[in-house]
Amino acid sequence: MTIYGQAALTIVGRSQQKARVLPCDVEGCIAICWKQCSLSQQGEGTGSNVTTVDEAGALAWAMADSRRGTRATVDLDAVGHNVRLVRRTIGPDVGVMAVLKADAYGHGAVPVARACLAAGASWLAVATVDEGVALRRAGIDASLLLIAPTFPEEYAVAVAHDLSVGVGSLGMAAELATVARQAGTVARVHVEVDTGLNRFGIPAQRAVDEIAALPALPGLALEGAYTHFVASETPQGGSAGAQLALFREIVDGARARGIYIPLLHASNSGGVLELPGAHFDLVRPGIALYGYHPAGPGSRSESGLESGSGADGLRPVMTLSTRLVRVERVPPGAGVSYNGTFRTARESVLGLVPLGYGDGLPRLLSNRGHMLVRGRRCPIVGRVCMDQTVLDLTDVPGAAMGDEVVAIGRQGEERIGADDIGALVGTNAYEVLCGIAPRVPRDYVGHP
């Protein structure tokens, strides 16, 4: 059947058969139509007469057939490589809890979860109940911990989806236990102990008493305890040693009160790479799995893992690429992009790419960043716009419309890392990767 008019701009629910996006075959209709969908029982119609369910998913649905030149390629072999590298660093007695929050730092949580598990991760971690539910709905039944705070109204959903919950107070644990008992089940918890971050977790001075009170709560199973470092990526100048000592003291104090805590964990990527004494039962790497050292570009760890290095180092997972959509010669003195913040000093060749801050390319790269064309670094000239960015191609012989352009990744001998971009604009690889917008289609390559 054909849906047309406004309804064509919305989308049927997830349970519906996948529909193909086709031009409308109603004469004069300019809408896109979803054919072969199972709305036929609701009848054909226009405007709001045809009910649709999941408007928020409309773009994602359309992107299933995307031919957009701007794409993020996610290399699942690189994810597997990075997981194995972490495993080699921590040894056989320590497990890997792969941190997949923020849609796996922008890479796509479901495929990355599968790649991590295939490469030997035994736990997954997310920040929100919704992220956990999404993984469960995708059929991922691995142990899964919520490592960020949640509200009481989310507890029932978390428990129903078998998510282990990070708890930051005895009060939270008690409320969670009540919800689990009402559901006729048991809530699994990992206690976060705040050893200095002053963010989430039971403050260290109360931690032993509150942990010791947990067994009195029916409906609760204490599965683990963890802490989070203030600055593990720079151990020399950081507070990680003091935090570790405090964490150990609290665990020993709980043990002395007869509390057995099955799983202890502390290390994020910085801890994995820089703090060999902090691995406990599990480590929680995030950024390292995506190929970057937490300390920024060019960092080399104690264990020799260098971001962006060769086969032995961490391998960046995401490539953000696009293609030249216009190449134009302009005279000297031409102003480029909004407000003419760049003016050509010579006759120049300008290349346009359909990639802008609406795709997650930081606007602060205006007149500062580069992209790779034909293996050369080409300056971004003028303001980065929402959907478009202009490059100076004057020094790239033969650059032509359709040429591949790499914004993050490798081309020939050149490479631009998400960490390089982060350093240029005053942030880090984490924010750059998480910022790659959902409208950029992700292509998955590799079979870990």
Ligand SMILES: Cc1ncc(COP(=O)(O)O)c(C=O)c1O
């Ligand atoms: C509690 C917790 N553990 C682990 C991680 C992973 O950190 P990283 O990406 O630095 O490895 C994070 C991320 O911020 C976190 O909040």
